[in-house]
Amino acid sequence: MTEFDEKLAQLVDDMFASQRTAEGVGLAANQIGVDLKVFVYDCMDDEGVRHVGHICNPVLDELPADRRVLDDSNEGCLSVPTAYAELARPDYAVVRGVDMKGNPVAIQGTGYFARCLQHETDHLYGYLYIDRLSKRDRKDALRQMAEGTPRYPVVAND
Template identity: 45%
Template sequence: MAVLPVRLFGDPVLTTPADEVTTFDRELRTLVNDLRDTLRDAEGAGLAAPQLGVGLRVFVFHVDGVDGHLVNPTLRFPDDEEQDGPEGCLSLPGLYFDTMRRMNVVAKGFSMHGDPVQIVGSGMMARCLQHETDHLDGVLFIDRMDAARRKAAMKEIRKAPWNGGAAPRVKLSPHPIFGPLG
């Protein structure tokens, strides 16, 4: 397995929806292990395949001592409770911005072997599962911010040494941010 470079903000793969995984084979297991190794090296909470330049619906996570991965995840929100707090992204290194997320989530998907998986998360785990699933939809966490927060975030992103002053591309999330979901 390998530690691979993480794609940075501005790379089109980060705003392109990923394809569903249809083959659970050695190549998929290698991808999951590369994601896991890269995440450990970066000491992050989660990492999605598009962040390594691979347009497949796969991510890994490490939250509160729990390691895991999901293939072809779907999210369900059991209630309307929300959380607002700092969020970062390995594709926007060193930057953290307050972002509104749902407090509780049920994520369903598959393991790298094709076995059904369900993860029930709250707090940081819920934030991570939502953040990584957004990556698979081509959505960055700055897309989740209200206009004032997004404007402030864009200013910091333009100043980031890894960005070189590029104008950011932001799009609206395809998922409802507030209100009952089902």
């Protein structure tokens, strides 16, 4: 993305509204049919700190092996409604990109927020979390979605 204008600012506002309506913790532009590399987030980390923001053209830092501690918590997605599966992801993440005005930003997160940063960056590069599951777990997640009954209670993001 190279145009950092009022249209982009409006898109970010619209994405926050859509994310809140869907009670999600993050939303990537391609989830709402916009072919731009931008996502928004409103997510708590494991320490209870709320992180709210956006990033354009995100690139996930490759973590050195000594920083890579996997967390195999459950993950869900607005694009795969009512389905959840355990997915091992690093419990720390750094995403670098720019804000809506083109200023460089680096966002770091731990725990659930790290998962959110990785998940939303994945979206912008064509991956859903179920693409990272084993065939059996992916099949189970797709069955959950087809049945339409959440395996876990949905928690509102207030």
